[in-house]
Amino acid sequence: MSNIKLTEQLKQHLNTLKDVYEKNQPPESRKDKDFFNMVKERTTPIYELLGQWEEESLAIIKDKKINVHPHQITSTRENMELLLMHSYYVDVKRKRYMELHNSVLYIFDQLLRELS
Template sequence: MDIKEQTIELKKQLQVLKENYEKNNPPENKKDKQFFMDVKRKTEPVYAMLETWESDVLAIVKQRKVNVHPHQVTSTRENMELLLMHSYYIDVKRKRYMELNHSVLYIFDQLLSDL
């Protein structure tokens, strides 16, 4: 999968996470092992995709093929990882969630327009 496809797929995942955040309620017990295992199962592929995406994008950033800085790429990965957790545990205010969401989306869109 090339960087463009990875970014498009991550954008889709970002939308799924946002819908999850908006439609669901926080878990009754945040220490529920079954809930944790369910979240882990759903999020592991996205974590793996993010890791690959980050290393691939950093490689093209070094070649100066896109107008994104390395720290933006790393921050985008970290923010997306935060969104992964916040989308299931619903443990952050909507304003903060949307700020993270928009910052991730901005970098994804920037990359896609540069590619």
């Protein structure tokens, strides 16, 4: 899958996660096994996409010398992973959530511009 397609897919997931964050209530217990399994089931494919995206993005940066730094790619993956958990567990303030969201979105958009 091309990096552009991967990035676009991840952008869609990012928007879906924001909806989940805004509409969800946190679980009654952080130890709720059913809730954990549901979250794991929904997020595992996104984690896999993110890993593939990071690997391909780093390779592109190395080859094409586009204007995104490798540490921005790694930070974006880490921030997206935080959003995956915060979206379901609703355990950060909206301001912090939106800072992470906007930071990830910024790099996705920058990468898409550079690759187009």
